[in-house]
Amino acid sequence: MKNYLSLTTSKMLKGFKAIVFDMDGTLCLPQPWMFPAMRQAVGLTDPSRDILEYIGSLSPAQQRKALRAVEQVEHKAMVQMEPQPGLQQVLKWLTHARISKNVCTRNLRAPFDHLIASFVPAQYSQFDHILTREFCPTKPFAGPLLHIAKQLNLDPRSIVMVGDSLDDMLSGRSAGCRTVLIVNEHNRSLLQSHRDLVDCTVSDLSELAVLLARCTA
Template identity: 25%
Template sequence: MQAILFDKDGTLFDFDATWGAWASGQLKALARSELHLRGLAAAIAFDLDHARFYPQSPVIAGTAGEVADLLLPLLPGYERADLIASLDAAAQQVPLVAPVPLRPLLETFRAQGLRLGICTNDSEATAHTHARRAEIHELFDMIIGYDSGFGAKPEPGPLLAFADRFGLDPSAVVMVGDSRHDLYAARAAGMRGLGVLSGPASEADLAPVAVAVLPDIGAIPEWLRQQGRAGRDG
């Protein structure tokens, strides 16, 4: 293996801990009444009472444009471009909660000579901002968002753009993510898709389309060791 490509939300950062309170605040800011608030929450499958997304929410792996399209029917007078810009701007300030200490883990991968990337359905600008705030930005060779010009997951385009940038065979890249979108994209790109449970999806959701499902990215080093042992034994 020569590279690891990470999804961002739900993978590098715990999904509900990072986005639950933020989403609740955004919906309350947009709502005109309690009834309107409940309608907005239902539109994006968000559990207001527990400040978390339901596992089937399209927001989990969606782009800001897809989120805007779900909310706009309930927001007369809003322009799509303005709502997307507002969501993207607010997303850059979201509190970041990582499932494990990120910098030591990523430095371990770099010390092994692995290239690292982020491939998210968030905007590229937000991904850069979050990586800087988490003090891990310089550890990544490439950061790709839905608006980087390569398409969005589950399409393979952004994953292949990463492989192409560094002349890597896709089979030498592992895509790590917390949703089926990530794993479908990996499969379509010819990469290995590694699932993690730091997002809303369950092991039962991810296992059918993943080469393995781990509790979080902190378990990747041991998984890599196991792969190395299996290769030597084979």
């Protein structure tokens, strides 16, 4: 799916000044087993209920137990992480173009640090803001992206949210940011069910690098 070659698509991102990346499935390849494993680990059987909201509804002792279970799953996923194709390419381009790099993830900080330390050269590894699930409310709410916009002193419309999930697209759209969906075999249905939330699509980060370069040419 090479929408980045479209002139219309390129125009949609013109004038962007900052990028906010999701992590799981965006900076690294999707691990589709991870989220079902988390839900199973905390005993959440309702597929419509958000796992963080569910954990927040538990007693303090139950919350601590549930979070430990989630962190065990996250650690296993961290060890198995593989970078999204084009990870170094897009971070190198953003660094040389002096475009602000940021992250908003519902994961913890440790997996992000592991990913960057393992696969990104130090000269391209600096991010302005890294928001994890400790920032409340997290995605799909607008709060994290509005916080980043305020810290960068930017209009949210000049920020691009790049992710692979409905939460990413909802957060981006509700904050007034532009959105790029990294399409894969697990999320392609979003283009039918929530096409209005997606401004552009790419297949991986190497395509994103080409798209962003075209938007600044």
